[in-house]
Amino acid sequence: MLDLAYVRANLAAVEEKLRSRNMDPAAVLGDFASIDTERREAITRLESLKAQRNRIAEEVGKKKRAGEDATALMDQTRALKDEAESLEAAAAQADLRLQTILHAIPNLPHDSVPIGKDEHDNIVEKSWGAIPTFDFAPKSHWEIGEALGILDFNRAAKISGSRFVVHFGAGARLERALANFMLDLHTRLHGYTEVLPPFMVNSKSLYGTGQLPKFAEDLFHSDDKGSYVPGELQDNDHWLIPTAEVPVTNLLRDETIDEVKLPISYCAWTPCFRSEAGSYGKDVRGMIRQHQFQKVELVKFATPADSEFEHEKLTRHAETVLELLKLPYRRMLLCTGDMGFSSAKTYDLEVWLPGQNLYREISSCSNFLDFQARRANIRFRSPAAKKSEYLHTINGSGLAVGRTYLAVLENYQQADGTVRIPEVLVPYMHGDTVITPEAK
Numbered sequence: 001m002l003d004l005a006y007v008r009a010n011l012a013a014v015e016e017k018l019r020s021r022n023m024d025p026a027a028v029l030g031d032f033a034s035i036d037t038e039r040r041e042a043i044t045r046l047e048s049l050k051a052q053r054n055r056i057a058e059e060v061g062k063k064k065r066a067g068e069d070a071t072a073l074m075d076q077t078r079a080l081k082d083e084a085e086s087l088e089a090a091a092a093q094a095d096l097r098l099q100t101i102l103h104a105i106p107n108l109p110h111d112s113v114p115i116g117k118d119e120h121d122n123i124v125e126k127s128w129g130a131i132p133t134f135d136f137a138p139k140s141h142w143e144i145g146e147a148l149g150i151l152d153f154n155r156a157a158k159i160s161g162s163r164f165v166v167h168f169g170a171g172a173r174l175e176r177a178l179a180n181f182m183l184d185l186h187t188r189l190h191g192y193t194e195v196l197p198p199f200m201v202n203s204k205s206l207y208g209t210g211q212l213p214k215f216a217e218d219l220f221h222s223d224d225k226g227s228y229v230p231g232e233l234q235d236n237d238h239w240l241i242p243t244a245e246v247p248v249t250n251l252l253r254d255e256t257i258d259e260v261k262l263p264i265s266y267c268a269w270t271p272c273f274r275s276e277a278g279s280y281g282k283d284v285r286g287m288i289r290q291h292q293f294q295k296v297e298l299v300k301f302a303t304p305a306d307s308e309f310e311h312e313k314l315t316r317h318a319e320t321v322l323e324l325l326k327l328p329y330r331r332m333l334l335c336t337g338d339m340g341f342s343s344a345k346t347y348d349l350e351v352w353l354p355g356q357n358l359y360r361e362i363s364s365c366s367n368f369l370d371f372q373a374r375r376a377n378i379r380f381r382s383p384a385a386k387k388s389e390y391l392h393t394i395n396g397s398g399l400a401v402g403r404t405y406l407a408v409l410e411n412y413q414q415a416d417g418t419v420r421i422p423e424v425l426v427p428y429m430h431g432d433t434v435i436t437p438e439a440k
Contacts, residue, residue, distance in 0.1 A: 001102050001374045008036055017108040020115045020336040032101050039094035046087040053080050103213065107371040109336045110345040116335025122348070123335070128319070129328030131352055136415045140355035141406035142286040145171060147417050149438035151287075163276060163291045169438040170429070174408065174421070175294065177428035179269050179401050182296040182321055186398055190317045192267035192298065197247035199270055200238045205250040208376030210342035210368075211242060218242065220273050240273035244297035245395045252301060252378045259382040262391065263302040263310050267398060270295065287402045288360065294401040300394040303380060304370070307392035311367040315347045318363045318398045325422045327407050328352040330359060344369045347396075351403065355410040362403045365396030 007014050011033060015025035056077050063070040109115075114123055145151025150171025156164035167175055186192040200222065206212040211219060220240040241247060248266050257264070276289050287293070298317060302310040315331070322329045334346040343366040350359035370390035373379070379388040412420040419435040426433055 001371060002105050002108070003374065004036075004098065004102060007032070007102070007105070014105070014108065017336075018105075020109055021106060021339070022117055022337045023106070028101075028105055030101055032098070035094050035097050035101075039091055039098060042087045042091040042094065046084055046091065049080050049084045049087065053077055053084070056080070106341045107339075107344045107368060109339060110367070110369075113339070113345050114333065114335045115337075117337040118335075119338050121335040122338055123333045125331045125333050125347070127328075127330040128323060129326065129352070131328055132354055132411055134354065134413075134415075138354040138410065138413060140286060141353075141409040144355070144409045144413050144417070144419060147437070148419070148435060150174075150435065160291075163289060165287055165290065170432065170435045171405075171438075173429055174425070174435065175401060175405055177425050178404050178408075179294060179296060181425055181428055182398055182401070182404075183267065183269055185321060185324070186267040186296070186298065186317060190265075190320075192265045192317075195244075195248055195251070195266045195268040197244060197251070197268055197270065199241055199247075201241055201247050201250065202237050203239065205246050205253070206239055208250050208253050209246050209372050210375065211246065214341060218275050220275060241270060242274050243272050243295060243397075244268040244270040245299060248297060248299045249372060249378075249393055249395065250376055253376040254378075256379040256381055256388045257301065257391065259303060259380050262380060263300050263306060266299045268297050268299070269401075270297070287406050290402060293403075296398050296401060298365075298396050298398040301378070301380075302392050302394060304389075304392050307367055307369065307394060310392075311345065311347075311365065311394045314394055314396050314398075315349075315365040318349055318365055318396050321399050321404070322349065322351060322362070324424045325404070325408065327404075327411055329362070340364070340366065342366070342368050342371050344371065349399075351407045353407060353410045355413070360403065360407075362407065363397040363399050366394065368393045368395075 002014070011029075015029070018025045018028055056073050060070045060073045060077065063073065114121065116122065139147075142151060142153065146153070148171070150168050152166040152168065153164075156166045159166075183194060187194050203212055206219065219242055222238045222240055247270075248268050251266070252264075271292055272295050273292055274290075276291060298314050300310045300314055319329070319331065329349050329351045332348040332350060334343075334348055339346050346364055346366040348361050349363040349365070351362040352358075353360050369392050372393045373390040378391055378393070380391040381388040408422060408425075409419055412422065414420060414434075417437070421429050421433050421435065
């Protein structure tokens with residue numbers, strides 16, 4: 001969430017940033033300026049009334065002590081009280097309207113983010129690894145997995161519906177091996193503290209990271225308590241997490257951290273659950289858009305002075321996973337029109353998929369500045385500071401396990417239908433070097 005005082009003082013700049021996101025400022029901000037003026041005028045008049053009532057109260061006291069009639073002054077006090085209550089109600093209503101507007105304003109793009117309309121305006125910052133060549137026509141991961149007997153989409157549809165998959169045998173072990181490899185790399189080499197958070201969170205947590213109220217339809221609300229009502233943030237309802245970013249970021253909600261403890265770096269493996277609202281007809285084959293998938297998430301809390309450095313560092317940590325697996329990828333700097341709601345700057349890592357002859361996003365690494373910290377009330381205090389301030393949050397996938405899995409199948413496939421196991425995963429696969437067909 002943006003600071004009210006900042007929006008008020010920089011309204012024209014905010015409008016321009018919204019345009020850079022391909023948004024209509026009038027549709028987002030509404031009557032912000034007039035509502036803000038109304039609120040401030042009500043507060044100013046209210047303060048004046050309070051001072052006037054205090055002066056009259058002193059006069060009433062003097063008259064009573066002198067044995068004089070204070071009825072007229074007391075009637076005046078009651079009239080002022082009625083007006084004050086009306087002004088308080090008006091100020092509260094205006095404040096609620098302003099908060100509703102502020103909740104709907106996305107983060108403002110960092111100045112280093114290129115202006116653009118959509119993914120076609122993103123910038124390739126780097127490419128790594130040679131695109132593999134095959135002496136046969138490479139297959140897609142779903143063809144490879146089904147032929148090997150390690151992926152079963154039909155049985156998953158039978159027990160759960162579309163956009164689910166069942167892993168068998170070496171395929172199940174490969175998924176687990178990838179997650180363990182990522183966790184070991186990030187905790188032992190990159191210095192993250194592993195966290196195993198709840199897989200269900202309350203609406204206050206989803207508000208803190210920016211999923212609520214705007215993106216409720218993208219989530220699974222698990223309580224049988226009627227429909228979610230926007231604005232009703234609770235701490236005793238339950239939603240399935242769309243990413244570990246939500247519970248891990250909210251670990252520090254409503255806390256003030258000593259600056260000496262920053263940066264704090266957490267990593268977490270969790271399943272993730274997404275309704276994929278609006279994706280009907282997209283990527284219906286394979287494991288690209290699943291309702292349930294696994295991910296290893298990286299989350300950092302940093303001072304404003306360090307957040308850009310920590311963002312670059314986190315992105316490199318995610319890239320290291322791909323490099324150790326020897327999977328070709330590219331780093332994309334997202335343009336203003338392709339960034340997520342809460343992000344100020346995002347790098348997407350896209351892995352090469354030879355079976356589909358294209359790059360696919362496998363990690364999104366974002367710097368949110370103080371946007372999430374304001375919503376979740378996460379602050380830090382330096383030893384010399386008189387008051388605390390909001391810290392910055394950064395996160396990214398390190399990596400999406402399912403997409404890494406399918407990238408391994410497609411990049412390491414062989415002509416006979418088997419799949420080589422990347423060298424760094426062999427110890428996690430109990431020494432196996434090749435995935436062969438599962439016995440039926």
